[in-house]
Amino acid sequence: MADSKSTSSAGIPVGVDLALWERATPAQQEVLRRIAVQRERLRARAAAHAQARALASTQETRVRPDAPLVERIVSFTRLHPIAVAAAGAAAVVVGPRKLFRLGSVLLPWILKLQQKSRS
Known part of the structure; x- marks a missing residue:
């Protein structure tokens, strides 16, 4: 269920404390994996919003007289x-x-x- 970007080669989600992961039960590991996926999704969403704001701020701020x-x-x-x-x-x-x-x-x-x- 985890996405390949949010999982390391050892199967541990990126951003999860290794000691916490090793002590966790399989059910807890699934929850930690879901949390890691959600955090990655939120980071990507924030980056997309930041990119959209940057793009909007670079747009032209005047009315072109030759435009339709x-x-x-x-x-x-x-x-x-x-x-x-x-x-x-x-x-x-x-x-x-x-x-x-x-x-x-x-x-x-x-x-x-x-x-x-x-x-």
């Missing part, structure tokens, strides 16, 4: 969560009718600006 619109929106949301939450709260307060009316005015204007910036 969806990527720019996601980047902006990650960088400014409070501003996005405030905009969402304002949208709820304003209501759907006024938002649709505002969108019908702003959308053609935004599309026109995007066409000018591409040319």
Whole structure:
């Protein structure tokens, strides 16, 4: 049941006190083996979390202007969560009718600006 990484060549789990292992009954040795496997799993999990945190901290912390619109929106949301939450709260307060009316005015204007910036 023990994994080959957590067991030495003598069959003793890595990290278990040799004197304790020798005095233990077979049932106790099984428990010690399970503890060693679990500790190894927890170490691997902690290492994976540390690696994920390191990777996240090295990611770009700005919005690329040449990125697709969806990527720019996601980047902006990650960088400014409070501003996005405030905009969402304002949208709820304003209501759907006024938002649709505002969108019908702003959308053609935004599309026109995007066409000018591409040319």
